[in-house]
Amino acid sequence: xxxxxxxxxxxxxxxxxxxxxxxxxxxxxxxxxxxxxxxxxxxxxxxxxxxxxxxxxxxxxxxxxxxxxxxxxxxxxxxxxxxxxxxxxxxxxxxxxxxxxxxxxxxxxxxxxxxxxxxxxxxxxxxxxxxxxxxxxxxxxxxxxxxxxxxxxxxxxxxxxxxxxxxxxxxxxxxxxxxxxxxxxxxxxxxxxxxxxxxxxxxxxxxxxxxxxxxxxxxxxxxxxxxxxxxxxxxxxxxxxxxxxxxxxxxxxxxxxxxxxxxxxxxxxxxxxxxxxxxxxx
Numbered sequence: 001x002x003x004x005x006x007x008x009x010x011x012x013x014x015x016x017x018x019x020x021x022x023x024x025x026x027x028x029x030x031x032x033x034x035x036x037x038x039x040x041x042x043x044x045x046x047x048x049x050x051x052x053x054x055x056x057x058x059x060x061x062x063x064x065x066x067x068x069x070x071x072x073x074x075x076x077x078x079x080x081x082x083x084x085x086x087x088x089x090x091x092x093x094x095x096x097x098x099x100x101x102x103x104x105x106x107x108x109x110x111x112x113x114x115x116x117x118x119x120x121x122x123x124x125x126x127x128x129x130x131x132x133x134x135x136x137x138x139x140x141x142x143x144x145x146x147x148x149x150x151x152x153x154x155x156x157x158x159x160x161x162x163x164x165x166x167x168x169x170x171x172x173x174x175x176x177x178x179x180x181x182x183x184x185x186x187x188x189x190x191x192x193x194x195x196x197x198x199x200x201x202x203x204x205x206x207x208x209x210x211x212x213x214x215x216x217x218x219x220x221x222x223x224x225x226x227x228x229x230x231x232x233x234x235x236x237x238x239x240x241x242x243x244x245x246x247x248x249x250x251x252x253x254x255x256x257x258x259x260x261x262x263x264x265x266x267x268x269x270x271x272x273x274x275x276x277x278x279x280x281x282x
Contacts, residue, residue: 093120
């Protein structure tokens with residue numbers, strides 16, 4: 001049985017160190033600050049992104065999908081390194097054209113075995129599925145089996161992020177202006193999720209501390225295999241992690257990963273968030 005390589009994109013929010021440790025290749029999306037364009041992760045780290053975004057007078061950053069050319073280069077690189085097949089797990093197709101790019105690149109290599117999986121999610125919702133794929137590859141599963149299992153688990157991924165404002169999502173075109181205005185008018189902290197591949201508002205909570213507590217409750221409320229939490233400015237990820245583990249006393253703390261939200265997702269969320277992803281048992 002041939003070796004299977006796993007590819008994902010930078011909207012997975014997997015750090016390059018974690019991805020490398022798991023044998024995952026990360027294809028970068030683009031982030032722009034005015035005229036300055038960088039590849040997420042490689043040319044602009046998560047920490048550098050937040051420093052730039054929070055700088056006084058900084059332009060609002062925007063993102064662009066990873067290109068088909070970049071996916072093709074990544075595919076060819078892992079094949080050259082000895083892979084016989086690829087499973088590529090991407091950010092949700094309704095959230096980014098990155099999925100389309102991954103498929104175009106696959107079709108440019110018609111004699112190679114490449115399975116492209118739409119995560120229907122974002123951030124560590126993508127990353128947690130890519131890690132699952134990598135674990136299966138390490139255990140010797142073939143590419144078709146891995147892709148089928150990842151697709152089966154897609155509906156079991158639940159993402160919840162409490163945000164200070166919906167304005168960043170509105171500006172990025174990920175949520176309607178009317179929905180964004182409600183949060184501003186009521187002075188609440190919205191909790192957003194991804195349903196059917198689209199960002200929707202799940203709940204509204206009155207204060208930041210209550211919103212974080214509610215996110216912990218939502219992530220812990222049903223049986224869960226693993227959890228991914230998001231760090232960033234004012235995210236209080238340590239408090240969120242402790243709250244979740246208190247609610248799940250028998251849960252393995254090592255099954256909780258923490259990643260810093262990076263340049264591919266951060267422009268749409270803004271600072272002051274609290275959130276993460278649960279991969280439900282199933």
